[in-house]
Amino acid sequence: MSAADLGDEALAGLFARPGRMSLTVLGTVIGLAALVATLGLSRTAGNRIVGRFDELAATEIVVSRSNTSTPEESVLPWDSPERLERLNGVVAAGSMSTVDVVGRQVSTSPISDPTRQTEFNLTIQAASPGLFEAVRAQLRSGRYFDPGNSDRADRVAILGPSAALKLGISRLEQLPALRIGDDIYLVVGILDGVARQPGLLGAVIIPEGTAQRDFGLRSPELVVVETRIGATQLISQQIPLALRPDSVRGLRVAAPSEPKRARDLVQKDLNVLFLMLSGVSLLVGAIGIANVTLVSVIERTGEIGLRRALGAARRHIAFQFLLESATMGLFGGILGASLGVLVVVGVSAYQSWTPVLDPLVPLVAPLIGAITGLVSGTYPALRAARMEPVEALRAG
Amino acid sequence: MNLRPIIEIRDVGRRFGVEPPFDALVGVNLAVHAGEWVSITGPSGSGKSTLLNVLGLLDVPTSGTYHLAGTDVRALNDGQRAGLRSREIGFVFQAFHLVAYRTVLENVMLGDVYRKGPRRQRAGHARSALERVGLGHRAAYMPTRLSGGERQRAAIARAIMGSPSVLLCDEPTGNLDSVTTAAVLDLFAELNKGGLTIVMITHEADVAARADRQVRIVDGRLTEAA
Numbered sequence: 001m002s003a004a005d006l007g008d009e010a011l012a013g014l015f016a017r018p019g020r021m022s023l024t025v026l027g028t029v030i031g032l033a034a035l036v037a038t039l040g041l042s043r044t045a046g047n048r049i050v051g052r053f054d055e056l057a058a059t060e061i062v063v064s065r066s067n068t069s070t071p072e073e074s075v076l077p078w079d080s081p082e083r084l085e086r087l088n089g090v091v092a093a094g095s096m097s098t099v100d101v102v103g104r105q106v107s108t109s110p111i112s113d114p115t116r117q118t119e120f121n122l123t124i125q126a127a128s129p130g131l132f133e134a135v136r137a138q139l140r141s142g143r144y145f146d147p148g149n150s151d152r153a154d155r156v157a158i159l160g161p162s163a164a165l166k167l168g169i170s171r172l173e174q175l176p177a178l179r180i181g182d183d184i185y186l187v188v189g190i191l192d193g194v195a196r197q198p199g200l201l202g203a204v205i206i207p208e209g210t211a212q213r214d215f216g217l218r219s220p221e222l223v224v225v226e227t228r229i230g231a232t233q234l235i236s237q238q239i240p241l242a243l244r245p246d247s248v249r250g251l252r253v254a255a256p257s258e259p260k261r262a263r264d265l266v267q268k269d270l271n272v273l274f275l276m277l278s279g280v281s282l283l284v285g286a287i288g289i290a291n292v293t294l295v296s297v298i299e300r301t302g303e304i305g306l307r308r309a310l311g312a313a314r315r316h317i318a319f320q321f322l323l324e325s326a327t328m329g330l331f332g333g334i335l336g337a338s339l340g341v342l343v344v345v346g347v348s349a350y351q352s353w354t355p356v357l358d359p360l361v362p363l364v365a366p367l368i369g370a371i372t373g374l375v376s377g378t379y380p381a382l383r384a385a386r387m388e389p390v391e392a393l394r395a396g
Numbered sequence: 397m398n399l400r401p402i403i404e405i406r407d408v409g410r411r412f413g414v415e416p417p418f419d420a421l422v423g424v425n426l427a428v429h430a431g432e433w434v435s436i437t438g439p440s441g442s443g444k445s446t447l448l449n450v451l452g453l454l455d456v457p458t459s460g461t462y463h464l465a466g467t468d469v470r471a472l473n474d475g476q477r478a479g480l481r482s483r484e485i486g487f488v489f490q491a492f493h494l495v496a497y498r499t500v501l502e503n504v505m506l507g508d509v510y511r512k513g514p515r516r517q518r519a520g521h522a523r524s525a526l527e528r529v530g531l532g533h534r535a536a537y538m539p540t541r542l543s544g545g546e547r548q549r550a551a552i553a554r555a556i557m558g559s560p561s562v563l564l565c566d567e568p569t570g571n572l573d574s575v576t577t578a579a580v581l582d583l584f585a586e587l588n589k590g591g592l593t594i595v596m597i598t599h600e601a602d603v604a605a606r607a608d609r610q611v612r613i614v615d616g617r618l619t620e621a622a
Contacts, residue, residue, distance in 0.1 A: 001509060001510050002515065004515060005509050005515065009509065012497065012498060012502070013497075016496075016497035017497075302491070302493055303493075303495055305493070306489075306493040306495070306506075307506075307510070308454065308478070309452065309454060309481070309487045309489075309493075310481075310482060310487070310506060310507055310509070310510050310554075311478050311479065311481050311482020311483070311510035311511060312478060312482075312509075312510045313474060313475040313478035313479070313510075314474055314475075314478075315475070316478075316510065388455075389454045390449045390454050390455050393454075393489065393493070
């Protein structure tokens with residue numbers, strides 16, 4: 001029996017019941033469409049997430065004191081932001097410090113109301129005027145404080161959105177004030193959000209000069225630097241020299257992690273989940289093919305007997321049924337891959353994303369389908385091949 | 397007549413089961429020469445079908461020897477037996493065994509699929525086989541549209557498709573009315589006249605009478621009919 005004959009016989013057997021074949025193939029179609037779509041969508045979405053994350057993370061450097069150095073070696077100078085802004089490639093720089101207020105509470109009311117909480121234990125952050133740009137802060141109302149406020153040690157404050165909500169301050173028209181311990185601060189601005197240093201969202205932010213005078217802040221705790229894209233590695237090397245030429249090892253410079261690794265990690269998590277789902281669909285499809293091929297073998301017992309009588313060896317019978325089930329899997333794979341690509345393109349078009357799909361995925365999917373069909377058809381095919389021709393002819 | 401018979405079985409036995417064993421064939425000897433038409437008759441359960449299955453290489457005897465066209469079939473494995481079967485034997489069954497989802501022409505062509513014949517000439521050969529049995533005009537039909545007699549003639553066309561040495565017929569007229577039976581037997585007579593060896597099992601005496609030679613089998617033992 002030639003391969004062409006085998007192909008003819010298998011296809012004829014397959015298309016003998018087109019309705020049943022279509023329904024059987026449906027399981028594989030769904031499984032492989034899910035596989036291709038999930039791989040494509042996770043890649044597309046992952047690229048999207050990572051794309052946003054990259055742009056933010058790839059331009060950020062945080063300079064802080066090194067734990068391994070003595071306090072003297074690691075002190076950040078007050079003019080750190082000004083020094084760094086002189087470096088080519090730095091877009092903005094600002095320093096910030098958590099202020100130790102020694103248990104002082106923050107309140108907006110001059111009197112203590114016993115029925116409700118009027119005093120809060122809020123974080124007080126000291127910031128240089130340039131910090132707001134460096135953390136990409138957005139202002140809901142009011143203004144940022146300026147270098148003059150810091151130089152004069154004015155008692156002004158900017159509230160993070162959570163802090164403002166807690167203190168009940170939403171408008172600035174009536175010049176609201178708050179008290180930190182016994183000192184009164186004028187609220188000049190309320191933040192809407194920050195892209196970096198989320199700790200600022202719940203904090204009361206005061207000028208560094210003020211923190212220095214009122215709370216004895218001795219030096220900035222960290223400096224946040226925004227660079228141009230691609231400049232972080234170079235700037236990271238220059239920062240210690242710019243800030244502490246006398247003790248270049250005293251500072252800790254945190255440059256962004258390799259973005260590609262972060263993307264791979266995100267995708268790995270997504271893919272494992274989606275691949276499991278696709279695997280389950282594919283398994284259901286495989287069971288469907290196995291079941292229908294088995295039914296087909298039983299229904300065609302007489303035909304198997306006839307073929308044996310016409311001179312088919314056991315292997316011819318086995319190959320025919322294997323080819324039928326593998327072809328079903330292959331069809332399922334081709335249709336599933338096409339459907340999956342359509343889903344990826346459709347969802348991407350709807351979301352205005354750029355569809356990203358490994359070109360190997362839609363090519364390998366039909367192969368996976370064919371292998372699924374082949375594996376599913378193995379037991380029915382062996383069963384068909386093991387039939388004794390005499391019994392098969394009698395049963396048919 | 398050739399010196400060596402085309403079918404030669406000596407002392408063939410076929411035993412089924414073990415507790416208790418059942419002997420379907422006991423010490424059967426039969427020689428069929430090329431060009432003979434032999435009918436095998438016997439009551440139900442006498443071993444007719446078992447003998448035909450052994451002759452057609454669909455079953456293996458438990459004892460004795462069998463030479464088909466000069467080949468000792470005991471030494472062959474499953475694949476070799478299938479090859480010999482496809483070359484030397486054509487089957488005609490009571491139930492026709494046409495594949496319902498193929499056309500009449502494709503059913504006849506199926507007779508050549510498991511031989512190593514050239515694909516290109518297959519359709520032509522099938523058409524001439526159909527012409528030979530008088531079914532040329534039904535080539536494109538599906539088997540379900542054919543009458544019983546036409547179905548059996550299509551099955552005969554399939555059996556003679558590859559010019560086998562022997563035609564083995566298992567109750568070929570069992571499902572046919574008397575007029576169609578006569579037509580099919582006339583066809584067998586014509587094929588036999590053309591040199592085809594025919595071995596036919598039947599339980600109908602008038603059908604058996606059309607053969608050159610009749611043998612009878614009772615309880616697995618073969619006797620030459622008078």
